[in-house]
Amino acid sequence: MRIVFIGDVMGPIGQQMLGDYLPKIKAKFRPQLTIVNGENIANGKGITRALYKMILSSGADVVTMGNHTFDKDEIYDFIDEASKLIRPANYPKNVTPGKGYVLIKVNQATVGVINLQGRVFLDSIDDPFAKFEEIYTEIKDKCDAIFVDFHAETTSEKIAFSWYVDGRVSAVIGTHTHVQTNDARILPGGTAYLTDAGMTGPYNEILGMTKEKVIERFLLHRPVRFETPAEGPGQINGCVIDLNDQTGKTSHIELISISPDHPFID
Amino acid sequence: MRIVFIGDVMGPIGQQMLGDYLPKIKAKFRPQLTIVNGENIANGKGITRALYKMILSSGADVVTMGNHTFDKDEIYDFIDEASKLIRPANYPKNVTPGKGYVLIKVNQATVGVINLQGRVFLDSIDDPFAKFEEIYTEIKDKCDAIFVDFHAETTSEKIAFSWYVDGRVSAVIGTHTHVQTNDARILPGGTAYLTDAGMTGPYNEILGMTKEKVIERFLLHRPVRFETPAEGPGQINGCVIDLNDQTGKTSHIELISISPDHPFID
Amino acid sequence: MRIVFIGDVMGPIGQQMLGDYLPKIKAKFRPQLTIVNGENIANGKGITRALYKMILSSGADVVTMGNHTFDKDEIYDFIDEASKLIRPANYPKNVTPGKGYVLIKVNQATVGVINLQGRVFLDSIDDPFAKFEEIYTEIKDKCDAIFVDFHAETTSEKIAFSWYVDGRVSAVIGTHTHVQTNDARILPGGTAYLTDAGMTGPYNEILGMTKEKVIERFLLHRPVRFETPAEGPGQINGCVIDLNDQTGKTSHIELISISPDHPFID
Amino acid sequence: MRIVFIGDVMGPIGQQMLGDYLPKIKAKFRPQLTIVNGENIANGKGITRALYKMILSSGADVVTMGNHTFDKDEIYDFIDEASKLIRPANYPKNVTPGKGYVLIKVNQATVGVINLQGRVFLDSIDDPFAKFEEIYTEIKDKCDAIFVDFHAETTSEKIAFSWYVDGRVSAVIGTHTHVQTNDARILPGGTAYLTDAGMTGPYNEILGMTKEKVIERFLLHRPVRFETPAEGPGQINGCVIDLNDQTGKTSHIELISISPDHPFID
């Protein structure tokens, strides 16, 4: 089975890059499952019903989220019926709308997709390691493969998590820092790992936010309204993994990184 | 001019990787200037006189540091005479031993090498943006090219800094997260940029620290003594940049990443 | 019922202040229950078996802890048999030695004493609000009164917790900042509240640590070895609360603050 | 000379408490100088021209600020002409509107009032210790006394600063945590110290913000819009210091804390 994952889609330019390139990427790699992180698609913060549908219609099977999940109030109107949308599973139990994982039928196989969020330099929600154990116990017998989008700030928490679950899931792909890392590998137990998939959005800005504003914040240390631009060159980042349908082990992981400096190659 | 940069060397395995591969890397790329970040070379924390000399004798011309600069007390014995060692320039003025930049003769040219440290999720030292201005004013007329090792945690601070100095320096290469990023590029003004060069040390651990201990810390949230192992497979990470001797603009940046999964190729 | 609470006992001077003044405080206020926070008693970090016994023998019935609970390895040798020692209840479930609350017989009544730790600017352990609910459900029918030592950094988390549990517990007394606050009050539901009880230890240092070293850290931003002095004037801080034996509501809270500037008055 | 200081005024209830009680406090204590922290007066965030004038007309001679200084854009319209308004002096040099200290004529004497902001768990601006030295060198010969509003989160940074400047200024009064501390004292060199003066605003909320919203944030860890209520019981907190006109040393410090539980006494 082949899975394509696309990192944090950011604002209008991210939407356009996804709409333009996800079909091409799918045509090239022919994945059976496509997962897109959508936590920044609505102007950098959150998601709306229309944009959720837009991600699905551009070719995604599952949409994952992160610390920006609830930034747009509109999410409360559709999250409970959005069957392909997952938010970090370790938000507080019983009181958080939506769900933290989903089981997807891929031909004869069932793939569990889990979204978790780290806690170092991020909000103190529930323990992602403990929450993984809880979900894993629940779904392992129902799944042929498990994919984790681990949304976190630090390299240490992401790498620690990957070794912790090595051999139990097919892949741990990191998101949130918006910069793709060059450490894709297969751990000894067969788990694919990548610290960060990178983002999908503006190429000449800072994490997708207008660079002048971000620089101003660093220089002045006064309140600045960040914004994500609507025009300019874009990038799309992610990865492809190939896993063995029998064992769920991953045999191959490859980066996707398309930008003006690295044009799409058929 | 060609410059090779090697990211944070970590403990005994880092020393060995540096000793084994830096000569090979130099033979392959034939750089005129070689810079190595040594902040973690002494068991993960700081540097000693012997290890400083070891880095130079393995082929480095300049050693940069970071937030671990002063972890080993021994540094106070030699930092003021270590003419090729620089520590983050934005440590408090007048009271910090050592220096934050150095000018190096490379044939007929003079290259300024600056070490700066970010402040987001790191200690609140002096402003790296303002300190850059101060140093830049001081050295720009004496230098044909300027190289910055920007030691910082977040992608936003590193990218913001790179755009801020674009066109004024030849390269901003990030360190500290110990994971190489895949975003090497030349900004419009001719400044090469890479969010993180990655580390040099153990390949199967967490940022160079024994993985069982780091995972234990995440699971238990109790004090754990971290350690860097002395044995096991290693990796060495960094980059090569080519810059125009007349303009100081960079024309090419390329990643170096050697590990069991990516063996050195001559 | 009257309860005396004494804030974080810090190193040798804290031990001496506790030994000298707790008997006098008890003679003056004649409490039925005495609780002492001991997280810093062993040189500022953690506790030993001998010091645990010392706290009890100076007149405490229960010893509470905080983020320094496990700083001294020796605690692993006696925590499970230390029936009067509690550590923050929201350390990770199932894997943390010791216990987070204790039920104490006070004449005919049973008092539950709970230790919880905040998460803002402290380690991301389990949710203290959710953990309180869990314990409260378990013990409310067995207890005539409940006392909470809420060990946390920020005023917001402590005050939020107090309003959240108002009417369900007799008192929420904060610890950790080592400075006594002047906001003691009885909330509308009958819960006594104090943001911080203050510390017990050196009077002319910084949170109990030698002031020259702490100032040096702020000036130099380099590693400094903190230490708690063995000699010099001391202070002891805490509070007294009076609660109705029938209802468990608190009717009175009063600060204890003894130092060279505020000598003990019989 | 007698100085009255009033801590962070918060929203409409804070305005009303200030208007109602500052005249009474002044009538009771008859200070020669009155200083009010106004960083939260405009709905909890920032200040407007009208509210700046309101603080002065209720009896203040100087208005200090903090991390919320620039929250309301309107401040840019009047800060440069607001001769009695100071903001933390250690905001970035040359690029920050307004000023960080002011010299005030009090009869024959000149009092320097300085506003500084801490950096622990707050934004990384310039070093408040170094900035103090710079200002102190500049003004010490022109001043008979110096008063510092040190706006910071942690007890350690505030206490460290007070010992660092002991004997050089008349008082270091802390603000920002919104909870008055009970550690008012005169340090050996004659500097009055108080970790936090407390706030002026709602009495039954959390740091002045509607408690239900703050509790919701702790329970849900999702975005919540904080607000400061316009109605309900209020409190006003601060302190009074008496200093020797010849030496500038402080001889007496006393807390002011007025609330429904502690009514104003003539």
Ligand SMILES: [Fe+2]
């Ligand atoms: Fe994101």
Ligand SMILES: [Fe+2]
């Ligand atoms: Fe994120």
Ligand SMILES: [Fe+2]
């Ligand atoms: Fe490092």
Ligand SMILES: [Fe+2]
């Ligand atoms: Fe570092």
Ligand SMILES: [Fe+2]
């Ligand atoms: Fe403590």
Ligand SMILES: [Fe+2]
């Ligand atoms: Fe503590």
Ligand SMILES: [Fe+2]
């Ligand atoms: Fe405030």
Ligand SMILES: [Fe+2]
């Ligand atoms: Fe503030």
